[in-house]
């Protein structure tokens with residue numbers, strides 16, 4: 358990497374009123390992605406050796422976890438307390454809460470188990486908003502085309518049709534739950550246009566949409582008599598029938614006292630979110646501390662098929678400094694409102710509202726080729742917020758209070774000083790293969806939200822994740838509740854774990870690494886879990 362300008366020198370040269378040269382001709386998008394996007398970094402991919410995706414490309418650090426030993430074996434189950442329920446929902450973010458509510462509304466007894474506290478999740482951190490084709494002149498077809506095109510046509514059209522078709526009803530449902538959205542002076546829902554889309558359709562609550570969403574979902578779950586919530590209770594393994602072919606429950610560890618509990622159930626819904634905290638390719642992340650890809654590991658060991666394991670979203674605008682906020686998100690909403698990206702020489706280098714993968718690749722190119730801005734933490738480019746403030750006075754204060762609060766705490770006023778940004782690991786594009794009801798390829802096992810794949814192809818557009826978690830969360834909840842009861846006593850086994858161990862041994866793969874990871878090893882609790 359060529360060294361760019363120092364932060365001090367770049368700040369001294371920066372002027373919010375400088376005239377900007379026209380955007381230079383843009384390179385072929387595929388060539389740009391192949392040269393600079395982290396998915397194409399040399400050595401970043403490997404082929405899986407065992408499991409339902411054997412032979413497929415997979416990001417190297419994720420492959421190590423998918424092909425790791427289980428945390429537990431039969432001895433750990435002896436004497437463990439057993440709880441019966443109809444539907445076990447794993448994960449207390451948006452998808453988990455939506456699934457739990459839908460299943461309970463169908464009369465199922467629901468147990469929602471979550472790793473940390475209810476609501477500790479990526480959902481609560483979501484900023485920019487949620488997509489739905491609600492504006493006059495916009496259509497579900499346009500929304501579908503935008504989603505497929507931005508995902509490089511790798512998304513499953515049936516899933517995308519379900520996603521966009523659920524849009525307007527999802528917003529109505531959220532409003533019915535009590536969620537507030539920003540409105541225009543005439544009382545309509547206020548919309549923003551996301552990168553890679555053809556129409557404004559992102560509805561939002563300032564720049565803390567996820568906080569507002571999680572507030573109402575959490576309240577609804579807590580108040581529902583049909584839902585029991587277990588906090589600090591990560592699932593460390595699933596349970597299978599005698600042949601290891603059907604999911605019949607899960608083993609939960611307690612973060613409070615280390616004990617193990619068994620939950621026996623007719624359906625399990627994985628809603629465990631993403632994997633940013635694996636810091637793939639050494640990147641910082643925007644994700645919450647529990648985003649360690651556990652659901653992928655659990656589903657894969659159970660025999661479920663996964664997809665797009667070589668495709669991840671690096672959001673273009675993660676903060677570069679101060680150090681403790683490294684990787685934290687600046688919402689795309691700021692670019693949607695008109696903020697430009699400038700390199701160290703004060704030049705624009707990309708259309709800021711191209712799909713995220715293109716914008717990220719262009720930022721990485723500028724940094725590698727010596728047109729980045731360095732400080733002690735790393736390198737980045739300017740997000741030109743003072744120019745935005747000049748053109749629309751008061752906008753930052755009005756629409757992005759979270760950004761202003763966060764930066765002011767560290768002595769930066771984005772209305773006067775541009776923000777130094779660099780791509781941050783943000784989203785898992787692929788995941789567990791599902792159908793439109795959230796059913797995986799393993800009977801009894803459902804998945805919804807970021808852990809599931811096939812919807813966003815190889816690049817997600819802003820606002821489609823929040824739509825996905827509510828739409829598919831509710832779909833999975835309804836289907837899981839309707840699943841047939843097994844007759845007779847249910848045998849719970851770890852047969853799938855034994856099968857995976859045999860495969861690992863036959864393939865000559867090491868048995869030392871254990872997964873799911875549960876918490877990053879750099880947290881105190883994560884270290885302990887890893888040792889035990």
Ligand SMILES: Cc1cc2nc3c(=O)[nH]c(=O)nc-3n(C[C@H](O)[C@H](O)[C@H](O)COP(=O)(O)OP(=O)(O)OC[C@H]3O[C@@H](n4cnc5c(N)ncnc54)[C@H](O)[C@@H]3O)c2cc1C
Nearest residue numbers: 448450452472478479480485486592630806807820822823
């Ligand atoms: C900073 C940020 C901003 C974002 N902004 C937007 C936006 O504006 N619009 C948009 O559409 N998308 C946005 N996204 C993406 C979106 O928020 C997420 O993709 C989505 O909320 C994921 O929801 P989820 O329910 O699938 O996962 P999460 O909300 O992450 O919930 C997963 C839950 O599962 C729990 N869990 C994990 N492993 C286990 C286990 N082993 N056992 C038990 N529980 C477990 C976690 O603790 C957590 O409670 C943003 C993401 C981030 C990080």
